[in-house]
Amino acid sequence: MKLRNSLGALACLPLLTGAPVLAAADSGSSADAAPVFEQPPAGTPNFTGKWAISKPGAHLLTANGSEPPLTAAGKAEYARRQAALKNGDRKIDPVSTCLMHGIPRLLYAPYPFLILQTTRNINFVHEVNHTYRNIYWGTMPPTDADPTYLGSALAHFDGKTLVIDSVAFNDLTWLDYSGLPHGEKLTVEERYTLSNPQTVNGSVTITDPDFYTAPWTTRFTLKRQPGMDLKESVCMDTHQM
Amino acid sequence: MCTVAIAQEGAPTPPQGQGGDPAARAAARDKRSANEAAEWNKNPAPQDPRDFSGVWWTRGYDRTFRPLADHPMPPGESASLLPMTPLEAASRQHHLDMEKAGTPIADAPTQCFPHGIPRLIASPYPVEFVYSPGLITMLHEVAHNVRYFHMDGKPAPADTPRTFLGYSVGHWEGNTLVIVTDHFNDRTQIDEESLSHGLQLKVTERMTKFTNRFGGVEIRNLITIEDPEHFTKPWTAERLFPWRGDTHLAEYSCEENNRNAPINGISVAK
Numbered sequence: 001m002k003l004r005n006s007l008g009a010l011a012c013l014p015l016l017t018g019a020p021v022l023a024a025a026d027s028g029s030s031a032d033a034a035p036v037f038e039q040p041p042a043g044t045p046n047f048t049g050k051w052a053i054s055k056p057g058a059h060l061l062t063a064n065g066s067e068p069p070l071t072a073a074g075k076a077e078y079a080r081r082q083a084a085l086k087n088g089d090r091k092i093d094p095v096s097t098c099l100m101h102g103i104p105r106l107l108y109a110p111y112p113f114l115i116l117q118t119t120r121n122i123n124f125v126h127e128v129n130h131t132y133r134n135i136y137w138g139t140m141p142p143t144d145a146d147p148t149y150l151g152s153a154l155a156h157f158d159g160k161t162l163v164i165d166s167v168a169f170n171d172l173t174w175l176d177y178s179g180l181p182h183g184e185k186l187t188v189e190e191r192y193t194l195s196n197p198q199t200v201n202g203s204v205t206i207t208d209p210d211f212y213t214a215p216w217t218t219r220f221t222l223k224r225q226p227g228m229d230l231k232e233s234v235c236m237d238t239h240q241m
Numbered sequence: 242m243c244t245v246a247i248a249q250e251g252a253p254t255p256p257q258g259q260g261g262d263p264a265a266r267a268a269a270r271d272k273r274s275a276n277e278a279a280e281w282n283k284n285p286a287p288q289d290p291r292d293f294s295g296v297w298w299t300r301g302y303d304r305t306f307r308p309l310a311d312h313p314m315p316p317g318e319s320a321s322l323l324p325m326t327p328l329e330a331a332s333r334q335h336h337l338d339m340e341k342a343g344t345p346i347a348d349a350p351t352q353c354f355p356h357g358i359p360r361l362i363a364s365p366y367p368v369e370f371v372y373s374p375g376l377i378t379m380l381h382e383v384a385h386n387v388r389y390f391h392m393d394g395k396p397a398p399a400d401t402p403r404t405f406l407g408y409s410v411g412h413w414e415g416n417t418l419v420i421v422t423d424h425f426n427d428r429t430q431i432d433e434e435s436l437s438h439g440l441q442l443k444v445t446e447r448m449t450k451f452t453n454r455f456g457g458v459e460i461r462n463l464i465t466i467e468d469p470e471h472f473t474k475p476w477t478a479e480r481l482f483p484w485r486g487d488t489h490l491a492e493y494s495c496e497e498n499n500r501n502a503p504i505n506g507i508s509v510a511k
Contacts, residue, residue, distance in 0.1 A: 098496040232404035
């Protein structure tokens with residue numbers, strides 16, 4: 001159990017990438033018009049919208065299509081999980097009991113998600129079991145944070161590319177649906193680039209010396225899902241993750 | 242990383258300056274409120290009266306919803322203000338009896354289901370409003386509940402399912418954000434203590450940002466509850482949400498410690 005700690009968050013106050021731009025959401029000017037609110041500065045790529053990954057549920061491979069470079073410990077744990085899954089032991093999978101997916105697996109869940117980008121932070125709100133990440137702007141997330149399923153993350157722009165760095169993960173999640181392992185030394189770098197307004201070319205770099213002999217990178221594609229409304233998905237009802 | 246329904250976790254520290262004369266106690270409370278407002282305003286709330294972006298956190302925990310009264314009343318007394326139908330009066334008594342017997346009726350969040358509305362609004366954990374075109378998203382720390390306020394002026398689609406948190410449509414009346422939510426299932430309670438609802442529940446929230454006498458910023462939420470099966474007329478409760486520029490939402494996994502996880506669809510409390 002973790003007590004609420006309001007001071008721990010002070011280490012990651014918003015770091016703005018430029019002056020905020022006040023933008024009305026709609027053109028209406030009546031009392032019913034949407035309020036003025038802060039949107040990303042002009043020229044900053046805007047990821048706000050509804051998205052889904054083009055190949056959900058994937059087994060992660062490196063960018064050149066090879067198996068991730070597991071250490072001996074990594075190979076043993078992965079083999080144990082694979083064998084259990086082949087034997088029909090679905091309960092070995094943490095999401096079978098509705099635990100959070102972890103990162104990057106959450107991105108690969110076969111459900112859409114919202115990205116909500118503001119000057120304050122960038123939020124990934126996933127349909128699957130209403131899981132969200134609330135990521136403030138900055139670099140170098142504090143490594144002394146308590147370990148969590150989704151890690152401690154900060155986001156910044158590298159040119160036109162959105163970069164999210166995450167540390168302080170617990171070891172209760174799988175990296176992908178096939179059971180790729182990780183430990184508490186895991187760090188994840190996600191990179192998101194709009195190749196056109198409807199498409200994100202993304203990559204995830206995994207570093208965990210206990211389970212992988214070297215950092216490795218996998219690539220993914222996101223597509224916008226206009227007109228789609230996120231549904232209420234409650235894992236405790238369905239146990240379908 | 243939190244256990245289920247440990248309400249006291251989120252509660253502020255008890256008031257300082259207990260004992261002594263009432264004037265001294267009031268002065269101590271005022272000083273504490275002023276200090277809190279100064280601390281919480283270091284990272285200030287948005288200036289625009291319609292911009293609620295950021296983190297807000299209700300004070301303490303009241304496990305009951307009661308109609309607004311013109312003077313403070315203890316919960317036992319204010320229950321007399323509830324316009325209950327005979328169905329609800331009997332249901333409420335059953336809840337109270339079961340709790341007294343040591344076998345309380347488990348409400349939705351006890352089993353890691355979404356809390357329901359207005360039940361969620363009482364939860365003593367911080368919340369964050371996130372604005373985007375046509376949508377206001379409300380992130381709740383507790384059990385990672387998420388609410389979507391549809392601000393595009395369209396009603397709920399015809400095929401909208403019944404859900405724990407319902408379907409919310411919002412609009413502005415002056416600087417008050419008005420959220421109307423319906424399409425609820427009947428698996429949640431109105432409050433943690435005793436009040437129930439059915440499928441006809443409709444909840445209207447009126448949220449207004451204001452500055453209190455200590456310079457602190459708060460959102461007042463006036464919550465109107467309508468359900469003709471359970472209440473003879475609509476009634477309105479209030480919750481206040483101080484601005485908390487000093488904190489962010491933390492990860493909260495109810496499921497990690499879910500001792501009531503259903504097996505083959507049957508809840509097995511231990």
